[in-house]
Amino acid sequence: MNIAQANLRTLVLNADMQPLSWAPLSVCSWQDAIVAVVQNRVIQVKTYDDIVIRTSSRTFEVPSVVALKRYRKRRKVAFTRYHLFLRDEFACQYCGRRLPAKELTFDHVIPRSKGGRSAWLNIVACCGEDNLRKGSKTPEQAGLKLLRQPFEPSPFQLDSIAKRLAPYTEDLHQTWLDFLYWDSELAT
Numbered sequence: 001m002n003i004a005q006a007n008l009r010t011l012v013l014n015a016d017m018q019p020l021s022w023a024p025l026s027v028c029s030w031q032d033a034i035v036a037v038v039q040n041r042v043i044q045v046k047t048y049d050d051i052v053i054r055t056s057s058r059t060f061e062v063p064s065v066v067a068l069k070r071y072r073k074r075r076k077v078a079f080t081r082y083h084l085f086l087r088d089e090f091a092c093q094y095c096g097r098r099l100p101a102k103e104l105t106f107d108h109v110i111p112r113s114k115g116g117r118s119a120w121l122n123i124v125a126c127c128g129e130d131n132l133r134k135g136s137k138t139p140e141q142a143g144l145k146l147l148r149q150p151f152e153p154s155p156f157q158l159d160s161i162a163k164r165l166a167p168y169t170e171d172l173h174q175t176w177l178d179f180l181y182w183d184s185e186l187a188t
């Protein structure tokens with residue numbers, strides 16, 4: 001096993017053969033995947049070709065895709081910076097410009113100084129200029145208008161946004177593609 005192989009990751013699917021999560025994509029180390037296969041917690045769906053791990057007593061294939069045996073119910077989306085940017089599709093919610101995460105900031109729609117909370121329904125992604133213009137005013141006072149009302153996203157809503165933005169296309173292993181894009185339109 002060389003260094004490149006040491007960094008191999010395994011895609012983790014739910015029992016319905018959909019990724020457990022898209023945002024971020026559910027992957028684990030191949031070591032964890034082998035342990036889960038041996039412990040019978042997951043089904044080995046695909047393996048990396050030509051790679052085997054030999055111990056003194058056994059030989060293991062390296063799983064590239066595994067699936068949980070029991071369906072795991074999706075929980076509420078954690079209120080994190082990444083999830084919030086993802087909900088807003090990395091776009092300022094006042095001017096609509098899509099920006100890299102490092103150029104985006106957060107805006108409290110109802111400012112904290114006016115009792116606005118740090119919660120899904122009161123925080124939006126915002127560009128630096130609009131954030132400056134808004135300051136501690138309400139959108140009306142600052143002459144700004146939200147492009148849409150902020151909402152608490154479900155795991156499925158975030159998945160579909162992540163899938164649409166497809167930030168992962170670079171490092172997806174060939175054996176993963178069937179499970180990530182199986183419902184996308186076939187090229188003709």
Ligand SMILES: [Zn+2]
Nearest residue numbers: 092095127130
């Ligand atoms: Zn803006």
